[in-house]
Amino acid sequence: MQRSDASTGQARAAATADKRAAILRAAIKVFAQKGYFNSKVADIAKEAGIADGTVYLYFKSKDEILHSIFDRAMEEFIAEGKREIAAIKEPDRRLERIAQLHLERLGADRDLAVVFQVELRGSTKFMEEFSGGGFAEYLDIIRHTIAEGQKSGVFRADLKPITAAKILYGALDEMVTNWILSKRAYPLAPMADEVLKVFFGGITEQ
Amino acid sequence: MQRSDASTGQARAAATADKRAAILRAAIKVFAQKGYFNSKVADIAKEAGIADGTVYLYFKSKDEILHSIFDRAMEEFIAEGKREIAAIKEPDRRLERIAQLHLERLGADRDLAVVFQVELRGSTKFMEEFSGGGFAEYLDIIRHTIAEGQKSGVFRADLKPITAAKILYGALDEMVTNWILSKRAYPLAPMADEVLKVFFGGITEQ
Amino acid sequence: MQRSDASTGQARAAATADKRAAILRAAIKVFAQKGYFNSKVADIAKEAGIADGTVYLYFKSKDEILHSIFDRAMEEFIAEGKREIAAIKEPDRRLERIAQLHLERLGADRDLAVVFQVELRGSTKFMEEFSGGGFAEYLDIIRHTIAEGQKSGVFRADLKPITAAKILYGALDEMVTNWILSKRAYPLAPMADEVLKVFFGGITEQ
Amino acid sequence: MQRSDASTGQARAAATADKRAAILRAAIKVFAQKGYFNSKVADIAKEAGIADGTVYLYFKSKDEILHSIFDRAMEEFIAEGKREIAAIKEPDRRLERIAQLHLERLGADRDLAVVFQVELRGSTKFMEEFSGGGFAEYLDIIRHTIAEGQKSGVFRADLKPITAAKILYGALDEMVTNWILSKRAYPLAPMADEVLKVFFGGITEQ
DNA sequence: AATGAATGAGCATTCATTCAT
DNA sequence: TATGAATGAATGCTCATTCAT
Numbered sequence: 001m002q003r004s005d006a007s008t009g010q011a012r013a014a015a016t017a018d019k020r021a022a023i024l025r026a027a028i029k030v031f032a033q034k035g036y037f038n039s040k041v042a043d044i045a046k047e048a049g050i051a052d053g054t055v056y057l058y059f060k061s062k063d064e065i066l067h068s069i070f071d072r073a074m075e076e077f078i079a080e081g082k083r084e085i086a087a088i089k090e091p092d093r094r095l096e097r098i099a100q101l102h103l104e105r106l107g108a109d110r111d112l113a114v115v116f117q118v119e120l121r122g123s124t125k126f127m128e129e130f131s132g133g134g135f136a137e138y139l140d141i142i143r144h145t146i147a148e149g150q151k152s153g154v155f156r157a158d159l160k161p162i163t164a165a166k167i168l169y170g171a172l173d174e175m176v177t178n179w180i181l182s183k184r185a186y187p188l189a190p191m192a193d194e195v196l197k198v199f200f201g202g203i204t205e206q
Numbered sequence: 207m208q209r210s211d212a213s214t215g216q217a218r219a220a221a222t223a224d225k226r227a228a229i230l231r232a233a234i235k236v237f238a239q240k241g242y243f244n245s246k247v248a249d250i251a252k253e254a255g256i257a258d259g260t261v262y263l264y265f266k267s268k269d270e271i272l273h274s275i276f277d278r279a280m281e282e283f284i285a286e287g288k289r290e291i292a293a294i295k296e297p298d299r300r301l302e303r304i305a306q307l308h309l310e311r312l313g314a315d316r317d318l319a320v321v322f323q324v325e326l327r328g329s330t331k332f333m334e335e336f337s338g339g340g341f342a343e344y345l346d347i348i349r350h351t352i353a354e355g356q357k358s359g360v361f362r363a364d365l366k367p368i369t370a371a372k373i374l375y376g377a378l379d380e381m382v383t384n385w386i387l388s389k390r391a392y393p394l395a396p397m398a399d400e401v402l403k404v405f406f407g408g409i410t411e412q
Numbered sequence: 413m414q415r416s417d418a419s420t421g422q423a424r425a426a427a428t429a430d431k432r433a434a435i436l437r438a439a440i441k442v443f444a445q446k447g448y449f450n451s452k453v454a455d456i457a458k459e460a461g462i463a464d465g466t467v468y469l470y471f472k473s474k475d476e477i478l479h480s481i482f483d484r485a486m487e488e489f490i491a492e493g494k495r496e497i498a499a500i501k502e503p504d505r506r507l508e509r510i511a512q513l514h515l516e517r518l519g520a521d522r523d524l525a526v527v528f529q530v531e532l533r534g535s536t537k538f539m540e541e542f543s544g545g546g547f548a549e550y551l552d553i554i555r556h557t558i559a560e561g562q563k564s565g566v567f568r569a570d571l572k573p574i575t576a577a578k579i580l581y582g583a584l585d586e587m588v589t590n591w592i593l594s595k596r597a598y599p600l601a602p603m604a605d606e607v608l609k610v611f612f613g614g615i616t617e618q
Numbered sequence: 619m620q621r622s623d624a625s626t627g628q629a630r631a632a633a634t635a636d637k638r639a640a641i642l643r644a645a646i647k648v649f650a651q652k653g654y655f656n657s658k659v660a661d662i663a664k665e666a667g668i669a670d671g672t673v674y675l676y677f678k679s680k681d682e683i684l685h686s687i688f689d690r691a692m693e694e695f696i697a698e699g700k701r702e703i704a705a706i707k708e709p710d711r712r713l714e715r716i717a718q719l720h721l722e723r724l725g726a727d728r729d730l731a732v733v734f735q736v737e738l739r740g741s742t743k744f745m746e747e748f749s750g751g752g753f754a755e756y757l758d759i760i761r762h763t764i765a766e767g768q769k770s771g772v773f774r775a776d777l778k779p780i781t782a783a784k785i786l787y788g789a790l791d792e793m794v795t796n797w798i799l800s801k802r803a804y805p806l807a808p809m810a811d812e813v814l815k816v817f818f819g820g821i822t823e824q
Numbered sequence: 825a826a827t828g829a830a831t832g833a834g835c836a837t838t839c840a841t842t843c844a845t
Numbered sequence: 846t847a848t849g850a851a852t853g854a855a856t857g858c859t860c861a862t863t864c865a866t
Contacts, residue, residue, distance in 0.1 A: 019829095035329055037243040041857060051831045056858065092410070121327035121383075146409070155409045163400045164409055170380025171373040178372055181333055194369045202408030203352070203361045203370055204298070247840060257848045259842075268840065428825095449655040453861060463827045465863075474861065504822070533739035533795075535653055540799055558821070567821045575812045576821055578796055579789040586788025589739075606781045614820030615764070615773045615782055616710070659836060669852045674837070 020058045023048050024072065027065045032114035036066055069115060074134030077105060081141065091149030092200065095168065098142060099192040099199075102172050107179065107188030117177050139165055171195045226264045229254050230278065233271045238317035242272055242325045272332070275321060280340030283311060287347065297355030298406065301374065304348060305398040305405075308378050313385065313394030323383050345371050377401045432470045435460050436484065439477045444523035448478055448531045478538070481527060486546030489517060493553065503561030504612065507580065510554060511604040511611075514584050519591065519600030529589050551577050583607045638676045641666050642690065645683045650729035654684055654737045687733060692752030695723060699759065709767030710818065713786065716760060717810040717817075720790050725797065725806030735795050757783050789813045 026048035030039045041062050045052045059065045081101055088094045106113040143165040149155035155164075175191040232254035236245045247268050251258045265271045287307055294300045312319040326332055349371040355361035361370075381397040438460035442451045453474050457464045471477045493513055500506045518525040532538055554577040561567035567576075587603040644666035648657045659680050663670045677683045699719055706712045724731040760783040767773035773782075793809040 035331070040855090052857090053832060053859075054830055057829070062857070118327060118329065118333065121324060149409075153411055156407075156411050159403065159409060160400065163397070164404060166380045166384055167377040167401055167404050170376040170378070170383075172376070174372050174376025174379060177327075177333075177376075191369070194366065195373055197365065198370060198373050198405065198408065200408045200410045201362075202404065202406045203355075203365060204406045205359055205362050246838090258840090259849060260847055262841070263846070452859090464861090465828060466826055468862070469825070530739060533736060535736065537653070561821075565823055568819075568823050571815060571821060572812065575809070576816060578792045579813055579816050582788040582790070582792025582795075583785040584788070585792060586784045589788075590784055603781070606778070607785055609777065610782060610785050610820065611816065612820045612822045613774075614816065614818045615767075615777060616818045617771055617774050658834090670836090671838075671853060672851055675850070680836070 016058070019050075020068075023050070023055060023058055024065065024069055028069055028109075028111045028115050031066070031069070031119055032111035036062075036119045066115075066119065069112075070120060070134070073112060073116070074138070078134060078137055078141075080105070081138070085141075085145075091145050091152065091154055094145045095142065095149075095199075096192075096196055098145070099168065099172055099196055100189060103175060103192045104189045106176050110180070113176055114180050117173070117180055139169060142168060168195070168199050171199065222264070225256075226274075229256070229261060229264055230271065230275055234275055234315075234317045234321050237272070237275075237325055238320035242268075242328065272321075272325065273335075275318075276326060276332070277340070279318060279322070280344070284340060284343055284347075286311070287344070291347075291351075297351050297358065297360055300351045301348065301355075301405075302398075302402055304351070305374065305378055305402055306395060309381060309398045310395045312382050316386070319382055320386055323379070323386055345375060348374060374401070374405050377405065428470070431462075432480075435462070435467060435470055436477065436481055440481055440521075440523045440527050443478070443481070443531055444526035448474075448534065478527075478531065479541075481524075482532060482538070483546065485524060485528070486550070490546060490549055490553075492517070493550070497553075497557075503557050503564065503566055506557045507554065507561075507611075508604075508608055510557070511580065511584055511608055512601060515587060515604045516601045518588050522592070525588055526592050529585070529592055551581060554580060580607070580611050583611065634676070637668075638686075641668070641673060641676055642683065642687055646687055646727075646729045646733050649684070649687070649737055650732035654680075684733075684737065687730075688738060688752070691730060691734070692756070696752060696755055696759075698723070699756070703759075703763075709763050709770065709772055712763045713760070713767075713817075714810075714814055716763070717786065717790055717814055718807060721793060721810045722807045724794050728798070731794055732798050735791070735798055757787060760786060786813070786817050789817065 023044065027039075027044045030043045030047050033039075034043070041055055042052050044062075044065070045055050048055075055065075059068065081098060084101060085094050085097050088097055106116065139162075143161045146155060146159075146164050147161040150157050150159075150161065172192070172195055175188065175195060179186070179188045179191070229250065233245075233250045236249045236253050239245075240249070247261055248258050250271070251261050254261075261271075265274065287304060290307060291300050291303050294303055312322065345368075349367045352361060352365075352370050353367040356363050356365075356367065378398070378401055381394065381401060385392070385394045385397070435456065439451075439456045442455045442459050445451075446455070453467055454464050456477070457467050460467075467477075471480065493510060496513060497506050497509050500509055518528065551574075555573045558567060558571075558576050559573040562569050562571075562573065584604070584607055587600065587607060591598070591600045591603070641662065645657075645662045648661045648665050651657075652661070657680075659673055660670050662683070663673050666673075673683075677686065699716060702719060703712050703715050706715055724734065757780075761779045764773060764777075764782050765779040768775050768777075768779065790810070790813055793806065793813060797804070797806045797809070
């Protein structure tokens, strides 16, 4: 009996989480297609196969849906990143893995990538919030890794780590943006190596 | 009489251009502050000191205003860029000048920079159009310069010029985005040198 | 067995009536606080400590709940009134008792009074129905009593009984309304004597 | 020229006032028919012969429309009342005129009367606001007149003027309510004399 | 009988655009 | 050319009611 109650509670919680996830998935798809402002809540509901009003049983507003997309994705992204690089000691190998993960991840979910590249950027409000949230943490991991590389003598010391971090991030970000907008379908992940080639060695002939 | 008509015609054309420019300036300011979707045409009209309806004597729609902002700015930007680099022969000096111009220009007009970074990005529609328009031309100039540098042996040959071009652009773009979102006020242009240091030499200690 | 079934049936019926009453009590409280249109069925359910859907096992609609409040209260009110005045022969003593009962009753249940004064009045639909229902019966008792008083010579004959009845009712009603809206807490019942003083003797100095 | 500008300004102001008045008239009619909560803004617009959005050029919200109806009507009502009774010295004649005006006024505009009796009463919020606003002023005029009558010996001194005022008001109010709900069409104003007969002399046979 | 998740009709309000003056 | 009042389509959100469990 106890167990039955408990498992019912868990089952319900799980069902709720599933529904939330389903709505988020639908929203990502719809937002990616038409943009946040041009997407109607009704579009999301239809895509999720539920009634309009049901959306509001799981989210307080359209705005909260977008927020949740960012929060959830960034959270997972950072958690996965930290896990992956924990075992890597060499700073250059670390940056390599980070860059690969960045493109692998976004390259694996085009709709999510579109929402990230387009919608997140499409609102100063979101960017500012985001800037102070998950994004700052992400950039900090890169910065930190570069600083360690400088200490250990692998990286040049005449560069501000934060600036170098932004350069790497900006280059990767541009790869994603171009991939999204490209009419041709090509794998995104391999671009990481190209970026790293330049980032590590520069374009100047020795 | 003839002359009077003619000069009146010219004056009129000039006045029209001025008014268009004034509306665009107003729109840039308003869009930068509140974002495209949150800006009302009435806001733009008020900022420009004209009546709501008057906006439609100069632009067909709100959408067209945003388009005009991009088109005009990009046009000027590219024209100025071509003029400036025409005299520069060395590919590395060229890229240097391009990067500096990029940041000087956007760093000189914060509102315009915001609209470019935020609103242009905030719409796949715009990005796609833009991607095939002025932006492609801009990226092409960079790509071409890199290719020349490879031919002349200044740049490594093991990099695809287009990819290298995107990396440079992405890095610069990120500088602008960070500058916009930063609470601190700092000059944007000097960041060009930092980007170039990495882009040319890489971050690896020799 | 028979007896068991029977008593079970009765118990069930009693339980049903109790639940209905509980919901009505909850509704009276909620309606009094926020008004009919601003009250949600969910509010009533929460106040009654039951699930939203359960409300519909006892009432067909939100509308029916309001109706039931009026019907039940009026029914009790009139029954009590009739019982009380049955023994009173003198028309003036009768009116006295009616007025006192009116204010005692509503003064004893502020929430119910609010619903009666505010919500009943807040809808022509309700008023019309009510007008032809319990209210008409109530007014009729007053009218009848006045007419008897006229016949027996206690009351002036130059007044239409129905009009006099409305005047008395209106005066009492206003006492209730003012009491409800008053920020000060004072006993309502004693106002009956004031009303009767005027109703019987007028305000003119003899 | 000056005059042209001036008259244009005035004309515009007048036109605006007219439109506001027209919308209020339409709203009174619609609210009277269906009640405030059951009336859609679109209903009001249609009744006024304008587009839905136009309503919002003259009123901030549906709520403000109802407020305006009360405020405007009460203002006019009180102003007219004061004007009329200013010349009347005898307290009893004054009350007489007030009662007549009360019923004449509401009897002349059935829809307005319905809105006043039904909608004003249908919301504690409104009643409370109203109670502290125009209504309090109105009741005060009656109270004051009664107090004067007591001083001059025309009225009995053993009654609290405020209570007597409420009794008169309540009686008149009930006449209006009954008139509104009545299926028969009869003139409301004459009821004033019936009310006064009772209010002045009481129903007891001397 | 009881639950509460799901439904979907309904509505106030906004705002890009038009057009009579 | 300029105006700004008027338009009316569009949509996020609420909530009475239903129904599978």
